[in-house]
Amino acid sequence: METTDVTAAGSIMGCLASGALPNLLPVCSLFAQNYLLGIIISICGNVLISVSLNIQKYAHVRQAQRGSKPYYTSGMWWSGVVLMGVGELGNFAAYGFAPASLIAPLGCVSVIGDAVISVVFLKETIRASDVVGGSLAITGTYLLVTFAPHASTHITAHLVQYYAISWHFLLYLFIEVVLFCILLYLYKRRGVKHIVIVMLLVALLASLTVISVKAVSGMITESITSQLQLIYPIFYVMLVVMVASCAFQIKFLNQAMKMFDATEVVPINFVFFTASAIIAGIIFYQEFEGLALLNIFMFLFGCLLSFIGVFLIARNRPKIKQQDRTFIPMDKIPGKFFSLSDQLKKKKTM
Numbered sequence: 001m002e003t004t005d006v007t008a009a010g011s012i013m014g015c016l017a018s019g020a021l022p023n024l025l026p027v028c029s030l031f032a033q034n035y036l037l038g039i040i041i042s043i044c045g046n047v048l049i050s051v052s053l054n055i056q057k058y059a060h061v062r063q064a065q066r067g068s069k070p071y072y073t074s075g076m077w078w079s080g081v082v083l084m085g086v087g088e089l090g091n092f093a094a095y096g097f098a099p100a101s102l103i104a105p106l107g108c109v110s111v112i113g114d115a116v117i118s119v120v121f122l123k124e125t126i127r128a129s130d131v132v133g134g135s136l137a138i139t140g141t142y143l144l145v146t147f148a149p150h151a152s153t154h155i156t157a158h159l160v161q162y163y164a165i166s167w168h169f170l171l172y173l174f175i176e177v178v179l180f181c182i183l184l185y186l187y188k189r190r191g192v193k194h195i196v197i198v199m200l201l202v203a204l205l206a207s208l209t210v211i212s213v214k215a216v217s218g219m220i221t222e223s224i225t226s227q228l229q230l231i232y233p234i235f236y237v238m239l240v241v242m243v244a245s246c247a248f249q250i251k252f253l254n255q256a257m258k259m260f261d262a263t264e265v266v267p268i269n270f271v272f273f274t275a276s277a278i279i280a281g282i283i284f285y286q287e288f289e290g291l292a293l294l295n296i297f298m299f300l301f302g303c304l305l306s307f308i309g310v311f312l313i314a315r316n317r318p319k320i321k322q323q324d325r326t327f328i329p330m331d332k333i334p335g336k337f338f339s340l341s342d343q344l345k346k347k348k349t350m
Contacts, residue, residue, distance in 0.1 A: 038098025042106045045090025050113030055080035096217035099287045102148040104277030108137045108306040129312040137309025143302025147295045149287045155218025157232035172283045198256045203272035205249040207280040212242035267311040
């Protein structure tokens with residue numbers, strides 16, 4: 001493998017400050033455009049997810065009040081599902097333009113939008129913690145966007161292969177596998193049902209999801225804009241990893257949603273998922289390489305503000321009334337699907 005395949009890890013700021021050669025300006029401008037495009041796509045995708053969740057929530061409430069046809073016969077519910085798909089597709093595409101360590105924390109936009117839409121359109125009561133949490137999350141988002149690594153996202157098959165066999169990633173993967181096996185043993189064999197155990201299982205799988213999603217999305221983007229990458233086996237390896245990790249991640253998240261309240265699952269999952277995504281971006285894609293210490297500190301501080309904001313928004317949400325138990329909870333974390341069938345079965349047995 002040629003070393004020239006591993007040249008896309010520079011920063012925009014470093015590019016502009018490294019002599020300011022005129023022939024580098026178009027390249028730096030392209031990096032900046034891709035970075036901004038990734039942010040915009042991610043924010044729009046998360047807003048669409050918020051809208052879709054509330055549309056589905058309203059459709060479920062309306063169907064429950066009528067007490068006749070099932071929810072999946074409602075055109076409004078299906079419109080929410082379509083919007084959800086578009087939003088998730090936007091999040092997937094965003095990984096092809098911006099660092100994974102930035103896209104993952106922007107999931108707090110969905111939580112903020114969800115709370116705002118619920119208050120404005122569904123007439124839910126606004127609480128002081130919603131205002132404070134929203135303000136902190138917005139401030140954190142601003143810091144994330146401002147101080148995140150402005151790394152190139154020129155993802156090629158050769159680059160992914162190079163990263164996949166690097167010693168630091170192999171060590172990271174070994175530690176992840178060992179930790180996952182220990183947690184799975186405690187959860188399945190020993191019957192330890194603590195929420196941290198389940199959410200750590202989700203987070204460990206999420207790190208592989210983030211790595212594979214960015215690889216697949218980046219190679220598709222590279223295939224469209226430049227050279228075809230879909231002919232390389234590594235693309236399909238990453239595609240399989242993405243599908244498998246997503247499937248098991250959803251499985252454990254479903255179990256967490258059945259065992260614990262959404263007000264516990266949402267903030268813990270957001271914190272663990274974001275932390276695992278940042279670590280995956282740092283280790284696999286080396287996104288913090290060359291980043292100034294101040295930028296790293298402010299970026300992590302922005303993450304902390306977003307964590308606190310999501311926790312304040314999600315905690316002590318108003319309890320769902322008995323007749324409305326079949327709709328999708330507004331606190332569902334963005335990017336994760338879970339089945340409604342268990343909730344419907346639970347209602348029938350009550």
